[in-house]
Amino acid sequence: MASDCLASQKFLASSYNMAITECANDNLRRDFFSVYQDEQNFLKMVFDSMQAHGWYNLQMANMQEISQIQQQMRQEAMKLQAQAGGINPQMAGGGGGFQPRA
Incomplete structure (x- = not known):
């Protein structure tokens, strides 16, 4: 379930990133960017939680x-x-x- 949450957050962040990139209205772009930052923060929380529980292990380069x-x-x-x-x-x-x- 946590992996699904992480995948969903990645998709949302990617979608907002695309919206920011393609937005011609500055006010709407700022709104998209604000939501994007919130999504990134939540994505980081999910990622950190998964790592803390050993559900997402990374190989160090x-x-x-x-x-x-x-x-x-x-x-x-x-x-x-x-x-x-x-x-x-x-x-x-x-x-x-x-x-x-x-």
């Missing part, structure tokens, strides 16, 4: 794994920034210059 994931995330962030800025990511840093957006 070693420093090499952490560094590898951090590097991958940095590379992905650079690609996204390049795409958002109109730069072809395969050419960025490779002397190719700017690629206009289609």
Whole structure:
């Protein structure tokens, strides 16, 4: 039952995140964000409770794994920034210059 609660909270948080991202009205966006924060807090409480009871065990990552994931995330962030800025990511840093957006 706790796993179902956790899965439901994850789904709700994800849904509110999407609503925040796609909301054009600033007041409604703030309302969605407020509810999203409440959902995140409740999600954390469910997660902490499950961990405390031994119902959700995590494997700790070693420093090499952490560094590898951090590097991958940095590379992905650079690609996204390049795409958002109109730069072809395969050419960025490779002397190719700017690629206009289609």
